[in-house]
Amino acid sequence: MLQVYFPLPLPILLSASAAAIVAWTACISIYNIYLHPLSKFPGPRLAAATIWWKAYIELYKKQGLVDKLTELHALYGDIVRIGPNELHFAKPEAYHELYSVNNPWDKDHMLYDALSLDGRSSFTTLKYQEAKRRRDVIMPLFSRRSMLDMQHLIRDNVDILCSTVKERHGKGQPWDVYLAMRALTIDTITSFCFAKPQNALYSPGFDAPLAKAMTMTLPMGNIFKHFPLVRWALNRLPKALVLAVKPGLAGFYHFVETTTKQVHEVMRDPKALANAPHPIIYHELLSEQNRIKLTARQLIDEATLLVFAGTDTASNTLTLGTVHVVHNRDIYAKLKQELLEIWPTLEDRPTYEELEKLPYLRAIIKESLRLSGGTITPMTRVVPAEGAVICENFIPGGAVVGMSNVFVHQSDRVFPEPHVFRPERWLDPDTPLDNWLVAFHKGRRSCVGINLAYCELYLAFANLFRRFDMALDSVTPSDMVWKEYYLPHYEGKNLRIISTPVLL
Ligand code: HEM
Numbered sequence: 217m218l219q220v221y222f223p224l225p226l227p228i229l230l231s232a233s234a235a236a237i238v239a240w241t242a243c244i245s246i247y248n249i250y251l252h253p254l255s256k257f258p259g260p261r262l263a264a265a266t267i268w269w270k271a272y273i274e275l276y277k278k279q280g281l282v283d284k285l286t287e288l289h290a291l292y293g294d295i296v297r298i299g300p301n302e303l304h305f306a307k308p309e310a311y312h313e314l315y316s317v318n319n320p321w322d323k324d325h326m327l328y329d330a331l332s333l334d335g336r337s338s339f340t341t342l343k344y345q346e347a348k349r350r351r352d353v354i355m356p357l358f359s360r361r362s363m364l365d366m367q368h369l370i371r372d373n374v375d376i377l378c379s380t381v382k383e384r385h386g387k388g389q390p391w392d393v394y395l396a397m398r399a400l401t402i403d404t405i406t407s408f409c410f411a412k413p414q415n416a417l418y419s420p421g422f423d424a425p426l427a428k429a430m431t432m433t434l435p436m437g438n439i440f441k442h443f444p445l446v447r448w449a450l451n452r453l454p455k456a457l458v459l460a461v462k463p464g465l466a467g468f469y470h471f472v473e474t475t476t477k478q479v480h481e482v483m484r485d486p487k488a489l490a491n492a493p494h495p496i497i498y499h500e501l502l503s504e505q506n507r508i509k510l511t512a513r514q515l516i517d518e519a520t521l522l523v524f525a526g527t528d529t530a531s532n533t534l535t536l537g538t539v540h541v542v543h544n545r546d547i548y549a550k551l552k553q554e555l556l557e558i559w560p561t562l563e564d565r566p567t568y569e570e571l572e573k574l575p576y577l578r579a580i581i582k583e584s585l586r587l588s589g590g591t592i593t594p595m596t597r598v599v600p601a602e603g604a605v606i607c608e609n610f611i612p613g614g615a616v617v618g619m620s621n622v623f624v625h626q627s628d629r630v631f632p633e634p635h636v637f638r639p640e641r642w643l644d645p646d647t648p649l650d651n652w653l654v655a656f657h658k659g660r661r662s663c664v665g666i667n668l669a670y671c672e673l674y675l676a677f678a679n680l681f682r683r684f685d686m687a688l689d690s691v692t693p694s695d696m697v698w699k700e701y702y703l704p705h706y707e708g709k710n711l712r713i714i715s716t717p718v719l720l
Pocket residue numbers: 338339340347351358405522525526527529530531533589590591595655656657660661662663664665666668669
């Protein structure tokens with residue numbers, strides 16, 4: 217029989233190892249607190265000492281990081297050290313310094329590894345130069361020109377939404393705006409990118425299986441961030457086992473299977489793309505001009521991340537905006553009036569380009585983007601080797617820096633009474649605010665889908681408010697509760713709306 221030989225008795229060996237680990241951890245912590253290049257920056261001692269402080273806040277205390285950051289900035293000022301090697305900034309001006317087009321900085325692995333699947337998409341690629349090559353390939357599909365040409369795809373989905381809302385009126389049933397908007401954004405992005413809508417809008421009560429799966433996976437991102445091995449292991453578990461424990465993930469598997477099938481088809485026979493009803497993402501990714509040859513796995517990851525990037529971001533904006541406008545009858549009346557002027561009879565629908573010119577609708581969209589925020593977690597970037605000056609402070613190379621856009625969008629210096637939904641603030645020519653709308657991020661890694669998102673927001677808001685009279689069913693804006701898990705994650709009451717179709 218094999219015998220293991222220990223030079224010392226096992227209990228002594230274990231105690232010595234434990235003592236060595238404690239001593240090593242203590243040395244590292246002392247170095248981090250007193251000698252690390254970021255040691256002059258204020259913040260909680262524990263955060264300076266160890267990366268596990270964030271895990272303690274997010275996983276043990278179950279507090280959203282952005283809420284914690286608000287407390288910390290009130291205590292420590294505009295710059296707070298929130299990890300041994302990480303700083304967070306609060307001054308609105310710092311956002312533009314950090315995420316400037318002049319800063320081709322890399323993304324930090326801790327956050328973006330947690331958001332990636334097995335490989336890297338254009339979203340989770342860390343190195344700026346590599347990400348740029350990927351972005352350059354997919355950008356033409358998301359250009360403004362492409363949006364103008366393909367706006368009918370979005371309109372078709374908005375029409376499906378409106379006809380279901382009308383049907384529910386016929387049955388005397390309200391509809392859930394949060395579920396409906398998620399179904400709309402899922403079908404829009406999947407028809408736009410792949411010409412294969414998920415038919416989420418046909419799910420009973422708009423309760424789409426893919427949206428349900430997204431609701432379950434988003435909070436898991438926090439676990440993946442601190443324990444990357446969990447993500448690695450979950451990605452390798454057999455589907456049957458995962459579904460036995462979490463049946464709600466079925467929609468995610470269905471989506472990945474549809475995507476995998478399509479990817480294998482187009483890779484086997486790229487000429488088949490000629491039969492697609494309109495340009496789709498694989499025309500760009502598999503084009504002869506694209507010199508980056510992606511594997512099937514990479515194509516599947518790219519497709520999946522596009523769907524995740526384009527769903528909750530836009531649907532949160534639509535949900536929040538709709539609830540506020542329906543609740544506030546003055547805003548509601550002004551929007552109706554503006555829509556009636558450009559769209560006097562229901563049959564003569566304005567185009568997206570015409571809707572874009574409506575100042576009040578535009579102001580409502582900006583206010584909805586401001587308060588819903590898009591991605592609200594601090595988007596972490598790595599300062600290049602030569603260091604950088606931010607907020608008049610030299611930040612050494614290699615430091616991880618970030619800023620949640622909540623500190624811009626809810627700054628009472630930039631947006632007085634920041635918690636109030638007030639579209640009029642965007643109409644004052646004396647205080648132009650556009651520079652402070654950062655929902656789509658700024659700089660080199662800003663949102664690829666901005667044109668698609670705007671087209672969706674204009675068409676959905678305009679159609680719903682022109683084609684229906686709406687009232688909230690026993691809910692108010694204060695019932696909307698969100699918790700931050702990278703994106704805002706909805707945790708409030710069901711947001712039911714009663715809608716009556718208008719006849720003319
Ligand atoms: C209201 C809707 C949307 C908002 C507020 C929004 C916001 C954002 C933000 C803040 C980022 C930066 C994220 C980060 O670096 O961590 C981002 C990146 C991105 N967004 Fe959007 N987004 C929206 C819709 C969309 C849509 C419809 C698509 C569909 C294609 C999309 C695709 C992407 C991609 C691919 C990136 C990664 C860019 C890169 O890393 O270089 N987004 N978006």
